[in-house]
Amino acid sequence: MEDFHPDSLGLRDFDVDGAVRETFEQCQQETRAGFLRLAAGAGAAAMIAIGARPAVALANAPSPHDTAILNFALALEYLQAAFYTEADRIGALHGALAHQAHVVGMHERDHVKIFKSLLGTAAIKEPQFNFRGVTGNPSAFRSTAVAFEDLAVAAYKEQAPLIRSRSILAGAIAIHSVEARHAAWIRRLAGFLPAAKPFDDPLPDARVVDIVNSTHFVTLRKPHTTSQTAPPFTG
């Protein structure tokens, strides 16, 4: 395995089409500008539910400040969960890669559940995604997953020290390290060193959003159903 520099392989490399970016910008706008309004409607007790395991309530709804961070994390988890779930469903992956997509997909869906539960009614809605064939192409899937996971690690690392609630911080930290495990997992399957550097650096949210936007995986409207890309499931 040769050394790998994340800068050499960005999500931009998979920008195969120039599609709509409004939805992610809307997420960002809501997390930044509209968070006070959204937080005002937050439920009194956000619930945590990891699958069928026992649920425990957070004593208070997250503060407006933490709500903005949680919604940012939720947007990233929506993206990852949709990506792996679609890859798993299409079934074009095989062997170790298929197993990775299946297991990591479950994790990302759990992360979505956790953040949605914490946010209650303040949670942003899931955007539409169009992965433009990447989830049905093992090689493109692998490269994109590497970029997504390294991006998630850097994004959480930037946000964690900004979280004010110690309980929410504890949860974010516990998810941050799982994202790093995911990154190591997929990097190894892609032939990269799982841990390429002794230190991982954070990435500001604006940069994260820029990178995600550049993929055009997030769409405002429903994907074109008349396009050559067949719906994964037609029943």
Add this chain to the structure above:
Amino acid sequence: MVRLCVLLSQDQEGLRMEPEQAAQEGHRNASPLRFSRAGLFAAVLGALGGGAIGAELAASSGSPTQDREILSFGLSVERLQAAFYAEALRNGRLSGETRQFAEVVGGQEQAHVKYIIDALGSSAPKSPKYRFGDATSDPAKFIATAISLEQTGLAVYNGQAVNLTPKTLAAVARIVSVEARHAGWARALGNEDPAPVPVDAPITVEQAQRVFRPYIA
């Protein structure tokens, strides 16, 4: 790039904080008991069958003194890991990806040791001697021990994250995700899923010490 040594040498009595961070600290300190029983941390632990960390979470709040205590413990973890990989490489019984793992991860642990020593300055504790037995010569035992050391190191860092001041947390977080990558890689070498659960359960310093103590000569 934020350097721990800069952070900790700024002020021997107490870390200078930016107003924004001071406000955060105040916010955190203002309601230390609010989430003590029903917080996400406890929920995560409950869901994963962990211990009672909720009380510990409530009991502490970040301070420069506490930062140094946690960094000192982190140093002992990194030193033990670095010594383990160095000895395994000296023994020369590893091959293929396992050897590459020991080389790459061993080098990174040494970088972590230096990073934390720079941060602690003269208050850095001395390094003990270690005994790893045949865990550094038998490849199967090496992998099993590497998994244990990396899983434990990560879990105790995660457990202490909430006890750090925001600045030191930011500095330590640069190490923590690398430890998580090491844990994932070690597990892969042992034919285990690199990420076995959706949320990593933290452990206490005492729990970590029980794992590490047998390796201290």
